[in-house]
Amino acid sequence: MPFNRVDVAMRELISAFSGVEAADLIDRLARTAAAVADTGYAGFVRVDPLRQEAWPVHVHAPPGDPLGVRRWLAESGVLKELAVAAEPVRLARDASVGEPGFLAAPVPLASRDHTFVWVAGREFGDGDEHLLSRFSMAAGRALEAASGLEAAVRLLRGVRAFRPA
Template identity: 80%
Template structure:
């Protein structure tokens, strides 16, 4: 088989663009949010386009979930609050009533449903909110870039499939 520069170039582009796994990126972003804010828990929540429902799409936290944040997310009403909120949401830390402390910032995404990145596990202040908001902007860019790379791979596969041999 003769050397085909176009085929080699397409394979190389597809291989380099395919390195990014979306699930791995979301996990790394959640871990980054926890690290940046010094919290034990972090994750993402997606809100539907009609802003009626919110659902957790990823959660990073300590093994065994000692603060039971997963259960708290499901039962506390915070998901309803996120569904209707266009801005950051901060809830107080109060161990006596089972409130782990919570902060969520909207992730600016042009091509997806409304999404929040959140952190939990301690009391949060204005500086934390500012920092998480900046992190949310970076996370939004990363998620959109990953989506763009996935689209580019699909297009390149089409170019490769329909290119005359």
């Protein structure tokens, strides 16, 4: 088979664009949100387009989940609150009733359902809310960029498949 410069260039471009894995990116963003907020818990919640239901799409927690945040997310009603929220949501920590302390900020995404990045595990203040809101903007850009790269790979594969030999 003769050397095909276009085929090599397309293969290299597809390989470069395919380097971002969405699941790995979400995990890295959650771990970084936890570090930025100085807590062990963080994650993402997606809200359906009608804003009736919310569900966790990723949870980063310390081994063994010592504060029971996974269970708290499912049982506390915070998901219902996020489903209808348009602004950051902050809930106070009250260990006596199992409230871990929670802060969520909407992630600005143009091509996806409404999404929140959240952190939990301590009392959060105005400075934390500001910092998480800024982080959510960066996370939104990263998620949109990853989505754009995935779409570009699909288009490039189509170009490559239909290019005359």
